[in-house]
Amino acid sequence: MKRFDAGQFRPAHFLWSVEGKVGTITLNRPERKNPLTFESYGELRDLFRDLVYAPEIKTVVVTGAGGNFCSGGDVHEIIGPLVRMQEAGDMSGLLAFTRMTGDLVKAMRHCPQPIVAALDGVCAGAGAILAMASDLRLATPRTRTAFLFVRVGLAGADMGACAILPRIIGQGRASELLYTGRVMTAEEGERWGFHNRLVEPDQVLAEAQALARQLADGPTFAHAMTKTCLHQEWDMGIDAAIEAEAQAQAICMQTKDYGRAYRAFVAKEQPVFAGD
Numbered sequence: 001m002k003r004f005d006a007g008q009f010r011p012a013h014f015l016w017s018v019e020g021k022v023g024t025i026t027l028n029r030p031e032r033k034n035p036l037t038f039e040s041y042g043e044l045r046d047l048f049r050d051l052v053y054a055p056e057i058k059t060v061v062v063t064g065a066g067g068n069f070c071s072g073g074d075v076h077e078i079i080g081p082l083v084r085m086q087e088a089g090d091m092s093g094l095l096a097f098t099r100m101t102g103d104l105v106k107a108m109r110h111c112p113q114p115i116v117a118a119l120d121g122v123c124a125g126a127g128a129i130l131a132m133a134s135d136l137r138l139a140t141p142r143t144r145t146a147f148l149f150v151r152v153g154l155a156g157a158d159m160g161a162c163a164i165l166p167r168i169i170g171q172g173r174a175s176e177l178l179y180t181g182r183v184m185t186a187e188e189g190e191r192w193g194f195h196n197r198l199v200e201p202d203q204v205l206a207e208a209q210a211l212a213r214q215l216a217d218g219p220t221f222a223h224a225m226t227k228t229c230l231h232q233e234w235d236m237g238i239d240a241a242i243e244a245e246a247q248a249q250a251i252c253m254q255t256k257d258y259g260r261a262y263r264a265f266v267a268k269e270q271p272v273f274a275g276d
Contacts, residue, residue, distance in 0.1 A: 004053040011047065013040035015065075021058040021216035022209060023051070023113075030066025033122045035074035038081075041101055041126075048107035058216035058223075058275065060111070061208050062134060063118040064127075067201065072125020072148070079152070098158075101126065105159045108133040109231050112224035114215050118208035119143045120201050129159045132168065132194075135227065138208045139195040141186050148181040156181075167234065169194050219257040220275035 007018050015026035025044070027034035036044075051057055064070050073079055085093040108115060108130075117134035123145040131137050131145065139145075147165070149158050156162060156178025166174040169192040177184055189195040199207045215223060225248045233241040252258060257273045264271035 002053045004050040006051070006054040006057045009047070009050075011043050013037065013043045016047070018057065019209070020213065021056065021220075022061060022212045023054075023057045023059075024061040024063065024209065027062075027064040027070050027127075030064075030068070032074065033068040033071035034064040034066070034127070035071045035077075036126050037074050037077045038097070038100075041104055045100065045104040045107050048104070048111045051111045051113055055275075057113055058220045059212035060113050060115045061118060061205070061212050062115060062130060063205050063208065064120065068121035069117075069119045069123040069143070070125075070127025070130060071122050072127050101129075102159050105129065105133045105164075112227060114212075114223055114227060116208045116212045116215075118205045119145070119195070120204055124148055126159065129161060132161065132164055133159075136211065137189075137195050138197060138199050138204055138211070139186050139189060140201045140204050141198055142201065143186040143189065143195070143198075145184045145189055145194065146181060147177050150179060150181040163234070168192075217273065219252075219255070219261070219273045221255050221257060222252045225252055 006016075006023055009016055015024075015028045017024045017026075025047070027036075027040075029035060051060065082094060082097060085097075114136065115134040117131045117137045119131055119137055119139040120143055121140075123131050123139075123143055125146070125148050128145050128147050147156060147158075147161055149156055149161075161178060162174075165178065168174075169177075173192055176182070184192075184194065186195065186198055190198050229241075229245055229248055233244060236244065256276050257271075260273060261271045
């Protein structure tokens with residue numbers, strides 16, 4: 001069986017650290033507000049794919065260095081080359097890029113670990129997509145989120161935004177952000193349900209990691225099942241969803257964690273879960 005040694009992973013294009021059962025990704029180009037490159041897109045995609053094979057990692061935190069989350073695709077290292085592809089009529093190259101960025105979102109949604117985003121400052125373009133594709137989002141009062149693709153002449157339909165964002169904040173609000181490219185303030189983000197809560201800048205990463213540890217100490221097999229159902233049931237009818245959840249819950253009832261919870265309840269103790 002394939003295994004991924006998360007503790008030995010040394011990425012070239014961002015930082016990765018492991019503390020206990022929590023892995024933390026830090027986008028680390030603070031002098032440019034942590035933009036993404038072709039290489040960092042691909043390495044992030046591959047990491048989230050490999051986390052399927054890292055059962056010791058129970059939750060993941062994504063953050064940015066230097067007071068900003070991510071400013072999106074690097075203007076010089078991504079947008080410039082894409083414009084040159086366009087000028088050369090290289091449709092296959094353009095499509096390969098857009099499929100690769102979409103594959104990052106797919107990998108985030110399909111990895112079993114819940115992903116907690118710690119957002120601060122600029123959260124724009126592909127950075128906003130990374131936040132959107134996470135399971136939970138903590139932000140600061142100065143977080144500014146913008147799906148700004150329209151500002152560079154592109155559709156708001158990028159990396160699954162037209163499917164995922166309306167399910168988080170509603171169709172009308174998502175339409176406004178995707179058509180205008182305007183900034184969603186931190187207060188709007190919290191009020192609309194994009195941000196789970198707002199935290200002061202010097203505490204946001206610590207709070208995100210504390211939340212990740214809380215989830216990692218829970219019934220993590222069941223958490224993975226919850227994530228799977230949240231994802232798969234988007235395109236199910238109610239009857240199909242109820243049946244899918246009946247099967248999922250019956251599987252979870254076969255885990256040792258289910259018995260541990262019962263025995264702890266009987267003993268009036270706090271359950272200690274092991275994820276099996």
